[in-house]
Amino acid sequence: MIVFGTSVAGSNRAAFMEGKVAQMAAKNGKRLKTINLVDVMLECASQLNRQITPSTLLSLDKKVLNVLKKNAMRKISEEVIKIQNGP
Numbered sequence: 001m002i003v004f005g006t007s008v009a010g011s012n013r014a015a016f017m018e019g020k021v022a023q024m025a026a027k028n029g030k031r032l033k034t035i036n037l038v039d040v041m042l043e044c045a046s047q048l049n050r051q052i053t054p055s056t057l058l059s060l061d062k063k064v065l066n067v068l069k070k071n072a073m074r075k076i077s078e079e080v081i082k083i084q085n086g087p
Helices: 013-027 037-047 062-085
Strands: none
Touching: 037 062
16 A cells, blocks of 8 residues: 655654554554655765754755755655565
């Protein structure tokens, strides 16, 4: 099961996805893997030797933020393709 959720920063969407949405998926015999865009962006930043935290992420230069976001979305896209193709 693939669910793409978006929301305002600090709205606790990850907990909702891991709680209620995961329960709905399990109830319907589906598997749910949660991928947090912020976590993937921070991972991409660390690979570039940039020390960025969730609280400093939004204060980055817009161009740097866009590069991180594009790289993170590429990684997420690759992960979704792996999931769709199965084991």
